[in-house]
Amino acid sequence: MTRRSLSAAFAATAVIWGGASYADISPADIVWEDEIAIPASLTGTPGDPAAGAEAFSSRSIGNCLSCHVNSDMPEHDFQGDIGPPVDGAGARWSEAELRGIVSDAKRMFPDSMMPTFYNDNPDDYIRPGEAYTARAYNPETFSTLLTAQQVEDVVAYLMTLTDW
Amino acid sequence: AVLSSTAFADPHPDAELIIEGELHIATRAEPPEHLGGVFPEIYSGWLFRTDETRALQMDDFDNPGLLFAERGEDRWELAEGTANQSCADCHGDVESMAGVRAVMPKVNENGELWSLQNYINNCRTERMGADAWGWNSEPMKDVTSLISLQSRGMPVAVKIDGEAAEFWEKGREMYYTRFGQLELSCANCHEDNWGRMIRADHLSQGMSNGFPTYRLKNATIVPLHQRFRGCIRDTRGESFAEGAQEFRELELYVSSRGLGLPIEGISVRQ
Ligand code: HEC
Ligand code: HEC
Ligand code: HEC
Structure with a gap:
């Protein structure tokens, strides 16, 4: 059993509440629509836009602000301008498309500079490292850049960005 | 007000690097032919820094x-x-x-x-x-x-043909390799997005003519290979060691992108 299917199995037995039982959808098990969108929630738990905003700005979580201007966050001085402003993203894209972009933007935008935030397979990368240490990755701990719930939170936050 | 980033965009339009009021060091040059027109002009990293940091390099007493x-x-x-x-x-x-x-x-x-x-x-x-x-x-x-x-003001003049050619090719390949979990190549940042902001950092063309560099942030000299290491680290990648064959090949290729830009001796960066 691989490490990933193991952790999926743990998640399946561990996360039970409200009578329903959900397991996070692992990156390998995502069901894509038209190769670019993800209609189903990765967790079954609705995203929290406030937590998503925090993940968007935090350098240690999504750090999306390093590449995107977001005028919903004037309190953050330094906003990168590598990608387009995300203003109005919630009006431009469907929730399924945003889930696809946040999980693996290179499907919607081939060769994009935007990192893949939901992929835990080190074999897909060239010299993946142990976070920002410049050392080789640890196969025991290598994980997605955002957790499944953080993807849901960020998507929920982006859906609130309807003005542009 | 939010767009503090755009205020910093692009290299300084007309700053001139004049050391001690007399030694003029060009910070702009014609791009070498091998770059195939990816840059309209090549620029020293000095042009991308703040007024304060640029000033430190103009005075040998202030340059640590x-x-x-x-x-x-x-x-x-x-x-x-x-x-x-x-x-x-x-x-x-x-x-x-x-x-x-x-x-x-x-x-x-x-x-x-x-x-x-x-x-x-x-x-x-x-x-x-x-x-x-x-x-x-x-x-x-x-x-x-x-x-x-001792080479201050002398243009970068690395040899890239003959015996150097195979090393140069390998360095070139590395420059366009998307390293690490963020899958970023040197070119993603320094060729495709120079002049833009990556959060608080103003991206230069990643030229090496200023090295060794005194980095204010580190409060010491940063050798070029250490800079390479930092840039690969920022891709969430596994770096090579300073001095490694790969970094010497990358050094040759990066230097060749700046052919014609004068050696700055010891530059100052933030
Ligand atoms: C290293 C740069 C980088 C980072 C970090 C980054 N992006 Fe992007 N993003 C891009 C680029 C470049 C594009 C434009 C797509 C392309 O490549 O053509 C983009 C496109 C997008 C789009 C679609 C833009 C539109 O038209 O509305 C959304 C939404 C988005 N990103 C959200 C995010 C979120 C959320 C994060 C963090 C979790 C993030 N990005 C992190 C570079 C980045
Ligand atoms: C994630 C973006 C990113 C990537 C990828 C990246 N760099 Fe950098 N690099 C920077 C930033 C930010 C700086 C500091 C500001 C500047 O000079 O651009 C920098 C600085 C440099 C400098 C110093 C320039 C000067 O004048 O002081 C060199 C040389 C350099 N990078 C080379 C490289 C090489 C070679 C690679 C590939 C191995 C690379 N960089 C990959 C972001 C990046
Ligand atoms: C016993 C004599 C000797 C001593 C001591 C010595 N060198 Fe050398 N060095 C040479 C010779 C011979 C060469 C090869 C011929 C040449 O390029 O001048 C050389 C080459 C070099 C080169 C390469 C020059 C080029 O253009 O290829 C550098 C740099 C250098 N030495 C620096 C130093 C430094 C720094 C020290 C002291 C730490 C030092 N050397 C001590 C004899 C010496």
Whole structure:
């Protein structure tokens, strides 16, 4: 059993509440629509836009602000301008498309500079490292850049960005 | 107000690097032909820095990197090793090193690609009978700073054909490789997005003519390979070691992107 299917199995037995039982959808098990969108929630738990905003700005979580201007966050001085402003993203894209972009933007935008935030397979990368240490990755701990719930939170936050 | 980023975009339009009010060092040049038109003009990283940081490099008294070169002068004269000889004993005045930094890295007589540090350590171990200096060690920083200063104002002139060609090709390939979990290549940041902001950082064209650099953030000299390491670290990638074959090849290729830009001696960056 691989490490990933193991952790999926743990998640399946561990996360039970409200009578329903959900397991996070692992990156390998995502069901894509038209190769670019993800209609189903990765967790079954609705995203929290406030937590998503925090993940968007935090350098240690999504750090999306390093590449995107977001005028919903004037309190953050330094906003990168590598990608387009995300203003109005919630009006431009469907929730399924945003889930696809946040999980693996290179499907919607081939060769994009935007990192893949939901992929835990080190074999897909060239010299993946142990976070920002410049050392080789640890196969025991290598994980997605955002957790499944953080993807849901960020998507929920982006859906609130309807003005542009 | 949010868009503080756009206020910083692009290199400074007309700043001139004039050291001590007299030595004019060009910070813009015609791009080398091998770049195939990816840049309209090539720029020193100096043009992308703030007014304050740029000013530090215009005054040798304010440039903290010069202290390293000063210490390097003492080391140049210091006899060491089983041969009890100093650099000066064989090379005479350090001015004899003029032009050396501008052609590094280069292929040695055994067909290996060597950086300045390799040549220095070869003299230490083979000629002086002394210990090799670590790539990022204090004595290495001091002496490479001193030697670089002798080429101040001389254009980067690395050789990329002949025996150097295979190394250059490998360096080129590396430059376009998307490393790490963030899958970012040198080109993603320094070719496709120079002039833009990546959060608080203003992206330059990633030129190497300013090295060794005194980095205010580190409060010390940062050798080029250490900068490479930092840039690969920022891709959430596994770096190569300073001095590794891969980094010497990358050094050759990166240097060749700046062919024609003058060596700054010891630059100051934030
Ligand atoms: C290293 C740069 C980088 C980072 C970090 C980054 N992005 Fe992007 N993003 C891009 C680029 C470039 C594009 C434009 C797509 C392309 O490549 O053509 C983009 C596109 C997008 C789009 C679609 C833009 C539109 O038209 O509305 C959204 C939404 C988005 N990103 C959200 C995010 C979120 C959320 C994060 C963090 C979790 C993030 N990005 C992190 C570079 C980045
Ligand atoms: C994630 C973006 C990113 C990537 C990828 C990246 N760099 Fe950098 N690099 C920077 C930033 C930010 C700086 C500091 C500001 C500047 O000078 O651009 C920098 C600085 C440099 C400098 C110093 C320039 C100067 O004048 O002081 C060099 C040289 C350099 N990078 C080379 C490289 C090489 C070679 C690679 C590939 C191995 C690379 N970079 C990959 C972001 C990046
Ligand atoms: C015993 C004599 C001797 C001593 C001592 C010595 N060198 Fe050398 N060095 C040489 C010779 C010979 C060469 C190869 C011929 C040449 O390029 O001048 C050389 C080459 C070099 C080169 C390469 C120059 C080029 O253009 O390729 C550098 C740099 C250098 N030495 C630096 C130093 C430093 C720094 C020291 C002291 C730490 C030192 N050397 C001590 C004899 C010496």
